[in-house]
Structure formats: structure tokens, C-alpha cells
Amino acid sequence: MVEKGMFVVLEGLDGSGSSTQVALLKTALSGAGHKVHITKEPTNNIIGGLIRGQLTKDWKTGPECLQLLFAADRAHHLEREIMPAMDKGNIVVSDRYFFSTMAFGGIDIDIDWLKKINERFIVPDLTFFIKVPASECVRRISSSRFELELFEEEKKLVRVWENYEVLAGEFENVHIIDGTQSVEEVHKEIMGIVLDNFKNY
Secondary structure, eight states, X not given: OOOSOEEEEEEESTXXXXXXXXXXXXXXXXXXXXXEEEEESSOSSHHHHHHHHHHTTSSOOOHHHHHHHHHHHHHHHIIIIIHHHHHTTOEEEEEOOHHHHHHHHTTTSOHHHHHHHHTTSOOOSEEEEEEOOHHXXXXXXXXXXXXXXXXXXXXXXXXXXXXXHHHHTTSTTEEEEETTSOHHHXXXXXXXXXXXXXXXX
């Protein structure tokens, strides 16, 4: 059992399957008797709603403004949800965190500035980057939705993944997972790493 809070983040390109893996991880950990709290970014709070409106192209602002909204949403997310859940001994599993800001935002903005506005936020105990080729991600998205969102173009996603790979070498406890495996194989690999890291708690 994890006696103190633990923070786990899953990341990847849109269409990589991170949301599916978050749900599977929650089911597996809960079934093993752990307290689990799942969440996501952007949140469903007021600031998160503004962000989603930008991503779905309902309104438009500059890239710097968008990333400042992400940072504000994240600060609120940590204060009101993530930290309280961890204080109660939960394993908090988030679908996206500040790595998305740096990977996606970094295609238009200086990534060092993005790191600066996020430097006070806690670093997850464990992070997974699910690697799926940009072309496959676009195919998956197109098969499930009528319209693509702001960053969901193959050329952009290629650059986003390049940023993810750089970040994997700059932060501790980041694991790159082959997302072209079956859903079950991806889950098994992630779960194995999570269980192995429980020995540190």
C-alpha cells in the first residue's frame, strides 16, 4: 500500500491513448486496494473552459496568452485538487501536466520561457510518455471526430514529439512507452513500472 500521496502523469500526442491508460491504471490500482484519484489538464474549471475554447477554435488569442492560461489552470489544479488528494494518501493520476505545456507550446514559443512559468510546480513522482507516430495519431483522431483541434496536424505533432523526447532526458523518472503495442500490452508495461516504484514509498 502507498501510505503517502504519489503523483503519476501520463502524456503523449493527441490520439496516443493516454486517457485510456489513465482509466485502466485507476481500475488496476483500485482493485489492488490503493486509493486513487484521477484528473486531467486542462481542468473542467473556469480557466480550463477558456483553454478548451481556444483548442476547439471557438475563440482565439496569442500563444503566450494561451500558455499563461494553462499555467493559471495548473496552479489552481494543484492547490484545489492534486495536493489535497495526495495529502489524503491518494495516488493521483493525471492525464497531462506541465510536460504538455512545454511539448505543445514549445513549437511556437521559447521553451525556456515555458519552463520558467512552470518551475514552481511540483515534478511528478512518475511520468509516462506514450509514443505513437504522428501520422497514426491523426488517423485515430480523424476516425473518432469530425474536426481537428488546434495542435492536431501531423507536422505540428511531429515537432511536439521531438520536444517530448528532449524533456524525457531533462526530467527524472520519465518513461517512454511504445504506444503502438496493444492497449493491454501498454497497460501491462505501465503497471509494472508503477508497482516497481512502490518500493520507494
